Structure formats: C-alpha cells, structure tokens
Amino acid sequence: MPEPVLHPADEAELAAIVADACAARRSVAVAGGGSKAGIGRPAETAAAIGTARLTGVTLYEPAEMVIGARAGTPLDELTALLDGKGQMLPFEPADWRALLGTESSRPTLGGLAAANLSGPRRITAGACRDSLIGVRFVNGKGEVIKSGGRVMKNVTGYDLTKLMAGSWGTLGILTELVFKVLPKPEASASLVWHGLDDDRAVALMSAGLGSPFEVSAAAHLPADPGGEARTVLRLENFRSSIAYRTEALARQLKRFGGCDVLDHQACRAFWRQVGEVAPLAGRDGAVWRLSVAPSKAAALGAELRRRGEVKLFYDWGGGLVWLLAPETAGMAEAIEAASRVQGGHALLVRAGADFRVSAFRFGPQEGPLAGLHARVKQTFDPAHILNTGRLGA
Amino acid sequence: MAEGTPRPTTGIPMPPPDPRIMQRRESILDGLARLVPAENLISSEDECRAYETDAFTAYRAMPLAVVLPESTDEVAAVLRFLHRENVPVVPRGAGTSLAGGALPQADAVVVGLAKMSKVLELRFEDRIARVQAGITNLGISGAVAHERFFYAPDPSSQLACTIAGNIAMNSGGAHCLKYGVTTNNILGVRLVTMEGEILDIGGDTMDADGYDLLGIVIGSEGQFGIVTEAVVRILPMAEGARPMLVGFASPEAAGRCVATIIGSGIIPVAIEYMDKLAIEITEGFAHAGYPLDAAAMLIIEVEGSNAEIERLLGLIAATAREHGATTIKVSTSEAESAAIWKGRKSAFGATGRIADYICMDGTIPTGQLPMVLTRIGEITRAHGLRVANVFHAGDGNLHPLVLYNVNDADQREKAEACGFDILRLCVEAGGCLTGEHGVGIEKRDLMRTQFNQTDLDQQKALKLAFDPKWLLNPAKVFPLDMRPDRS
Numbered sequence: 058m059p060e061p062v063l064h065p066a067d068e069a070e071l072a073a074i075v076a077d078a079c080a081a082r083r084s085v086a087v088a089g090g091g092s093k094a095g096i097g098r099p100a101e102t103a104a105a106i107g108t109a110r111l112t113g114v115t116l117y118e119p120a121e122m123v124i125g126a127r128a129g130t131p132l133d134e135l136t137a138l139l140d141g142k143g144q145m146l147p148f149e150p151a152d153w154r155a156l157l158g159t160e161s162s163r164p165t166l167g168g169l170a171a172a173n174l175s176g177p178r179r180i181t182a183g184a185c186r187d188s189l190i191g192v193r194f195v196n197g198k199g200e201v202i203k204s205g206g207r208v209m210k211n212v213t214g215y216d217l218t219k220l221m222a223g224s225w226g227t228l229g230i231l232t233e234l235v236f237k238v239l240p241k242p243e244a245s246a247s248l249v250w251h252g253l254d255d256d257r258a259v260a261l262m263s264a265g266l267g268s269p270f271e272v273s274a275a276a277h278l279p280a281d282p283g284g285e286a287r288t289v290l291r292l293e294n295f296r297s298s299i300a301y302r303t304e305a306l307a308r309q310l311k312r313f314g315g316c317d318v319l320d321h322q323a324c325r326a327f328w329r330q331v332g333e334v335a336p337l338a339g340r341d342g343a344v345w346r347l348s349v350a351p352s353k354a355a356a357l358g359a360e361l362r363r364r365g366e367v368k369l370f371y372d373w374g375g376g377l378v379w380l381l382a383p384e385t386a387g388m389a390e391a392i393e394a395a396s397r398v399q400g401g402h403a404l405l406v407r408a409g410a411d412f413r414v415s416a417f418r419f420g421p422q423e424g425p426l427a428g429l430h431a432r433v434k435q436t437f438d439p440a441h442i443l444n445t446g447r448l449g450a
Numbered sequence: 451m452a453e454g455t456p457r458p459t460t461g462i463p464m465p466p467p468d469p470r471i472m473q474r475r476e477s478i479l480d481g482l483a484r485l486v487p488a489e490n491l492i493s494s495e496d497e498c499r500a501y502e503t504d505a506f507t508a509y510r511a512m513p514l515a516v517v518l519p520e521s522t523d524e525v526a527a528v529l530r531f532l533h534r535e536n537v538p539v540v541p542r543g544a545g546t547s548l549a550g551g552a553l554p555q556a557d558a559v560v561v562g563l564a565k566m567s568k569v570l571e572l573r574f575e576d577r578i579a580r581v582q583a584g585i586t587n588l589g590i591s592g593a594v595a596h597e598r599f600f601y602a603p604d605p606s607s608q609l610a611c612t613i614a615g616n617i618a619m620n621s622g623g624a625h626c627l628k629y630g631v632t633t634n635n636i637l638g639v640r641l642v643t644m645e646g647e648i649l650d651i652g653g654d655t656m657d658a659d660g661y662d663l664l665g666i667v668i669g670s671e672g673q674f675g676i677v678t679e680a681v682v683r684i685l686p687m688a689e690g691a692r693p694m695l696v697g698f699a700s701p702e703a704a705g706r707c708v709a710t711i712i713g714s715g716i717i718p719v720a721i722e723y724m725d726k727l728a729i730e731i732t733e734g735f736a737h738a739g740y741p742l743d744a745a746a747m748l749i750i751e752v753e754g755s756n757a758e759i760e761r762l763l764g765l766i767a768a769t770a771r772e773h774g775a776t777t778i779k780v781s782t783s784e785a786e787s788a789a790i791w792k793g794r795k796s797a798f799g800a801t802g803r804i805a806d807y808i809c810m811d812g813t814i815p816t817g818q819l820p821m822v823l824t825r826i827g828e829i830t831r832a833h834g835l836r837v838a839n840v841f842h843a844g845d846g847n848l849h850p851l852v853l854y855n856v857n858d859a860d861q862r863e864k865a866e867a868c869g870f871d872i873l874r875l876c877v878e879a880g881g882c883l884t885g886e887h888g889v890g891i892e893k894r895d896l897m898r899t900q901f902n903q904t905d906l907d908q909q910k911a912l913k914l915a916f917d918p919k920w921l922l923n924p925a926k927v928f929p930l931d932m933r934p935d936r937s
C-alpha cells in the first residue's frame with residue numbers, strides 16, 4: 058500500500074512533523090525525487106516526508122566557489138546554474154536512473170548527499186562528502202541542527218556534515234546544503250588502450266594516476282563476448298595543456314602499448330556512460346558496488362568470475378568494481394566474502410524487493426564498531442523513526 | 451585554591467582538579483607503571499614540565515603524569531586502566547596546538563604519541579601510506595618523496611606537528627586550496643576508545659562501509675579516542691611548481707584580484723596574503739625580497755610543466771596588473787621559490803622575534819575580505835594594540851596576529867579580548883571561529899556565538915556516544931557549563 062506523502066512548506070513545518078512523529082513513535086520515510094527509491098530495504102514506515110516544496114538556491118557566489126540550496130532542489134537546476142558560470146560540482150554526480158529504472162524521476166540535492174553519490178572524478182576530486190561544506194537538517198527528535206557553513210575551512214565543533222553524507226536519511230532529514238564548486242575544465246581528452254587483461258589494466262591505471270599529469274578518471278571495461286577490453290584515462294585542463302599532457306602521458310605509459318585518443322565530445326559521452334553504469338544497465342540480475350584497494354581489484358574480479366556467471370567493470374582506477382550477478386543467496390554470500398577477503402566491502406544497489414530484504418547490508422553487523430554505529434544512530438534518532446528498516450536497522 | 455591547582459594566567463578558566471584523583475596519584479602511577487616500560491612513564495615535576503603547555507603558551511598546567519606508549523596495544527591498556535580509574539586523558543601529538551588542544555590539567559594523564567612515528571606500509575600503486583600517528587606531517591612526505599609522491603595538507607608547523615594532531619584538528623595549510631584539508635586526504639584510522647577498544651575506521655578503500663565515522667573522528671580534537679595509525683592518501687608531485695609575489699597599494703585591490711583569478715577558472719595551489727606589517731616583519735627575518743612599499747602582498751603558486759606554469763603565471767600577472775599591482779615578481783629559480791615560501795612559513799616565528807602575539811584563526815567568505823580587514827584594524831586600534839594579518843586568501847582563512855607584551859597583565863587581557871572580538875566578527879561576516887587550529891580551550895566559550903544550544907547538545911550527545919564518561923580531553927571544545935557532572 059503506498060504511503061501518504063506529507064509535503065512540508067518549509068524547514069519549520071518539517072521539524073514539527075518529525076517532532077510529532079517522534080512523540081508518537083511513528084516512523085517516517087524521507088522522499089526526495091525518488092530516483093534512488095529502490096536502493097536498500099523497503100522502509101517500514103507509516104508515512105513519508107517529501108522535500109518537493111523545500112526548493113531554491115539560497116546562496117551562489119561564483120568567485121568564492123560556493124553554492125547553497127534547499128534539499129529538494131532538483132540537481133539539474135543547480136547544474137544548469139553552475140554551467141552558466143562555467144562551474145561544476147567537483148565530484149561529478151552519478152546518474153543511476155537508467156540502471157534503477159527510475160528515468161522519470163528528478164534527482165534532488167538532498168538525495169545526492171544522503172547517498173553520497175560520486176562519479177568518475179571522485180578519485181581525484183574527492184567524494185560528494187568532500188565537497189559538502191555545510192548542512193542544515195532535522196534530526197529524529199524534530200530539532201533543526203546546523204553544521205559547517207559556507208566557508209571551505211571550518212573546524213569549529215564536530216564535522217557532522219560528513220556524517221550526514223551517505224547516511225541515507227537515517228540520522229536526519231537534510232533541509233539545506235552548501236557545496237564547494239570548481240571551475241569546469243576548458244577541455245578534456247581520454248586515452249584508450251585496447252585488449253588489456255584486468256591485471257595489466259589496473260597496473261596501467263595506477264601508473265597513470267601516479268603520474269604528474271592529473272589524470273581525473275580511470276576505468277577498465279573488460280571484453281564482452283566478441284568484443285575487446287578498453288582501459289581509459291581522462292585528462293582535463295586548459296585547452297593548451299591537453300595536447301601536451303596527452304602526449305606526455307602516452308609516452309610515459311608506452312610499455313602498455315599504443316593508445317587512441319577520444320576528443321572532448323567523445324570523452325564526455327564515455328564518462329557519462331561510466332557514471333550511469335551503462336555497461337550493466339538493462340540486464341537481469343543484481344547490481345553490486347564493491348569498494349576495494351585498486352591493487353586488489355583484479356584479484357577480486359577473478360575470484361568473482363570463479364564464483365559464478367558475472368559481468369563487471371572497474372572505475373576509480375580499480376577502487377570501485379561494478380558487478381552484475383545472479384540474484385541468489387549463495388552469490389550474495391560469495392560476493393560479500395570475496396570483497397572482505399580483499400579488505401573491501403560490497404553494497405547492493407539494484408535487486409528485486411525480496412532479494413534486497415535478504416541480501417542488503419549496511420555497515421558492520423557485529424563487534425565494537427557495530428555498537429558504535431548503533432550509539433551514533435541513537436544520538437540523532439532516539440525513537441528510531443527515520444527511514445526505519447531501510448538500512449536494515 | 452587547593453594545593454597544586456594551576457593559577458590561570460589569563461581569562462580562560464579551567465575546571466578545578468578533582469581531589470579524588472589527586473589523592474590517588476601514587477596508586478594511579480603504580481598502575482601505569484605496570485602497563486608501560488619505566489622510561490615511557492614520566493612523573494617527576496622536572497620531566498613533566500616539558501608537557502605543561504602546547505603552542506598556546508599563555509596557559510600552563512602540570513599534568514598528573516605523562517605516558518608515551520610504543521604500540522596501539524599499550525595505548526589500549528593505558529586507556530582501559532584510566533577509564534576504570536575515572537582519570538581524564540589529554541592526548542598529545544607534538545604539542546603544536548595553537549588553541550590549547552593539548553593543554554594538560556592537573557588531574558589528567560597526558561598520553562603522547564611521540565614514540566609511535568614509524569611508516570608501516572607504502573603502496574604507491576594504491577597511492578596510500580599507512581603510518582603510525584606520531585609521525586610528523588613532513589615525515590610522511592619525506593618517506594615518499596623518492597617516488598615523487600607527497601602528502602598534501604601542509605600546516606605551517608608541518609616540520610614538527612604529527613599526523614595525529616592534524617587528524618584531531620583537521621588542519622590544513624597553504625596548499626589546501628587545490629588539495630583539500632586533512633579530512634579529504636585520510637582513508638582510515640585505527641582508533642583506541644577511552645574504554646580501550648581498538649577500532650579500525652575506514653581503511654584502504656575510497657568509500658567506507660556504513661556511516662562516515664571517519665568524517666567525525668577527524669576534527670574531533672582528541673575527544674572520541676586516540677588515533678594510533680592512519681591510512682593517508684599520497685599524491686604524485688606535479689612536474690613543477692613556481693610561486694610569484696604580487697604587491698598592491700591596498701588590501702581591497704589584493705582581495706579583488708584573488709576573486710578575479712578564481713573567477714577566470716585558474717585554481718592556483720596556493721594564494722597567501724600578507725599585510726604591510728606582516729611583510730615588514732617577515733622580510734626582516736627571511737630576506738625573501740618581499741615588497742616593503744606594498745600595503746598588501748599575495749604569494750600565488752601554480753603547478754604543471756614549465757610551459758603551463760609560464761602561461762598561468764602570465765595570465766595571473768595580467769590580472770594583477772588590471773588590479774593595479776605595484777610589484778610583480780615571478781620566481782626564476784628553486785632558490786627564489788624556497789625563499790618566498792620560507793618567508794611565509796616563518797611568518798609566525800618571525801613575528802615572535804619582535805613581540806608576543808596571539809594568532810587568531812577565523813574563516814570568512816572571501817567576498818567579505820575588505821570589510822573584515824577594515825574592521826580588524828578598527829578593533830585592534832580600539833584595544834590599543836597592533837595586528838599583522840597573514841592568511842590563506844583563496845579560502846578566507848584569516849590569521850590575524852595580535853601583538854602584545856606577555857609581561858603586561860593589562861595588555862594580555864586586551865589581546866585576548868581583541869582576539870575574541872575578531873572571531874565574533876568572522877562569525878558575523880558569515881564565517882566561523884576556526885579554520886584549522888581547532889577550538890581547544892581558546893574558543894570553547896565562544897562556541898555559542900556560532901552554534902545554538904540545540905546544535906551543541908547534538909554534538910555533546912555524539913561525544914558521549916564515543917566517551918560515555920567524558921574523560922577524553924574533557925575541558926576542551928564545549929563551554930565548561932556543558933560538561934556532565936561527574937560527582
């Protein structure tokens with residue numbers, strides 16, 4: 058049965074709704090644009106709070122490289138505004154709508170930050186949480202809390218802003234966000250190597266990212282049947298630097314063979330597809346996102362292939378492995394185990410509802426760290442009413 | 451005052467020592483002696499004196515004892531014991547805190563990380579270093595320089611300060627405009643809680659599993675646990691880097707020039723600002739060729755190949771000329787570059803040679819720079835003092851150095867009041883109380899100018915989630931009246 062969705066007109070009304078819910082111990086879900094509604098377990102809540110009326114840019118100072126907006130502001134609106142001044146969000150927000158089948162939704166800034174979603178540039182520019190410098194949110198008691206601000210360096214008190222990023226609405230409902238922004242690079246180009254196996258590809262990406270030429274993205278797409286593997290490094294800079302750096306990087310990585318070059322347009326299209334997880338979209342099965350140290354990525358990939366019929370590709374120089382695998386309990390266990398052996402962890406991003414209930418896992422499940430997670434949650438949401446059940450607790 | 455109570459040297463109060471702890475000093479020392487080798491336990495007054503203050507030297511207190519563990523397990527054993535005994539703990543890196551973050555108290559044991567300074571693992575292919583937390587900031591860069599890598603956040607104290615202290619304060623430095631601060635450059639820590647539990651938070655992956663606990667541990671001023679190891683990101687050095695000096699006839703012109711440079715799409719690795727007094731003081735010490743006729747000066751550094759550097763410095767010089775620059779001097783050699791940076795990095799030390807000073811650390815939106823600089827001048831004059839301004843212009847992190855005479859009680863009070871007025875001004879201008887030094891004891895009682903009680907209560911709840919007995923660095927960060935009653 059669909060939940061009733063409440064649409065508070067402002068932060069104060071939102072706070073009052075949450076305070077009432079807390080008093081009544083009635084749980085509420087948080088709904089932004091709905092683009093990521095299928096991630097995590099279905100929330101076990103009586104109603105949802107929508108952020109559709111909490112919109113609008115509240116601050117934009119291009120020369121200070123900061124932008125602030127209310128949480129329900131659609132991401133595309135903000136992006137268009139930044140575009141007009143030649144600026145961008147550094148972490149290259151990833152768009153998972155095609156992957157998740159939520160094409161008709163409009164991602165919001167609140168959802169972006171709550172999920173801490175970062176695209177290919179994350180490897181050099183940092184994650185969404187690294188660009189987020191200030192937030193206002195309503196905690197599970199209905200209190201309005203502020204953290205950080207509009208300046209890039211701020212160590213006054215604890216950095217709750219970072220904690221809110223990636224907490225999926227379970228610690229508080231974001232109402233306003235301030236991001237640091239960067240000038241958009243004047244030009245870009247990508248170097249493409251063909252036919253490398255995973256080991257060689259990861260070695261190539263590490264060498265590229267260890268070079269002085271500021272490689273801003275590195276992905277490896279293993280061969281599809283009948284196709285050829287591609288390993289791609291991106292350079293972004295002033296137009297006059299791109300030609301020099303392309304040549305210098307190709308020369309430095311000559312031992313991996315010759316490469317082709319994608320121009321600015323082709324480069325943009327390619328990295329958009331990587332950010333959208335296009336190689337795995339539109340295919341049956343569960344989609345996982347595995348974090349691992351790059352040097353262990355190829356071994357993880359090989360282990361996963363031994364465990365079953367999977368398709369995968371590498372982003373972040375190997376630090377992020379995207380995986381399509383059958384929706385079976387055995388496979389889920391194998392994926393978790395293989396990632397842990399390599400010192401990493403796995404997040405289930407897309408699957409059917411039943412499988413999500415059984416296989417979705419967030420954070421440590423036992424030991425002192427799990428206890429600390431629970432105590433932290435308790436301080437923000439003592440009645441356990443925010444997005445109850447979504448992260449499994 | 452009870453015997454052994456430190457006398458406050460100026461206006462910031464410290465809580466009186468707990469007599470129940472002071473009375474048990476001998477048995478607490480006995481307990482510690484069973485946990486660490488004798489040479490790592492310091493209890494004599496003479497030896498403890500080295501730990502009675504940090505770089506916020508106006509405040510001093512003799513600690514109950516000092517322990518210098520050599521391993522994470524020793525830290526855990528010491529904390530577990532002190533937790534059971536209800537004894538407060540003051541964590542300490544190199545003691546370079548400018549906000550009294552490592553200031554001891556008479557009923558607390560200082561746990562110092564000086565003996566834990568090893569590099570544990572270097573993985574250039576993953577661009578990480580795993581280090582013990584007592585290593586110096588510059589020590590990490592030194593350990594990876596042979597492969598042309600470095601650790602980016604560079605506080606001015608980087609030669610001496612430890613990565614543990616950087617993590618505690620989330621400190622930055624001149625090159626943070628491009629590379630970010632500590633929190634952007636750490637992937638994981640090993641944290642020992644006050645209860646003696648050893649937690650690995652984050653690790654060697656780019657995203658952590660679960661909540662971003664690493665994000666709140668960094669900058670928690672040693673109040674959540676003691677960090678004993680860290681996994682830090684190391685970055686490849688640029689092909690080259692070169693600074694230029696630009697002098698201006700007014701602070702306003704310098705401020706507008708910074709805005710135009712950034713607006714044009716250039717992100718220098720550093721933009722440092724010095725006012726007239728700071729230029730004079732520093733030039734007298736470092737002889738770096740700073741323009742003595744300028745009212746304000748910028749040090750702007752860019753990176754890349756030689757051709758890229760030439761081009762960027764050319765563009766910046768053109769912008770500077772449009773803003774009426776009175777001096778433009780581009781470094782032409784390694785020696786000149788080193789001299790330019792030597793001046794900036796030694797600005798605090800050079801100031802200390804001519805006067806006592808307190809170093810403020812507020813951050814403001816850079817658009818407010820002209821107004822704030824004017825007001826700082828007015829505030830300082832109203833208190834009958836002088837101020838030298840040195841700061842990171844790209845990110846608005848101000849370091850007004852308020853000059854005074856430490857032996858003059860009246861001036862001491864005025865300097866402190868003047869500093870507080872400046873910090874309040876930063877908050878009013880849309881900024882914050884501290885950009886990189888931390889709250890410590892210095893700004894503890896100003897926290898209510900930036901946060902309301904609800905904000906502070908949420909932070910306090912988090913502190914209690916990590917440290918239920920409120921024993922870790924207990925008299926820092928929060929206004930004293932927020933401390934839970936331990937009686």
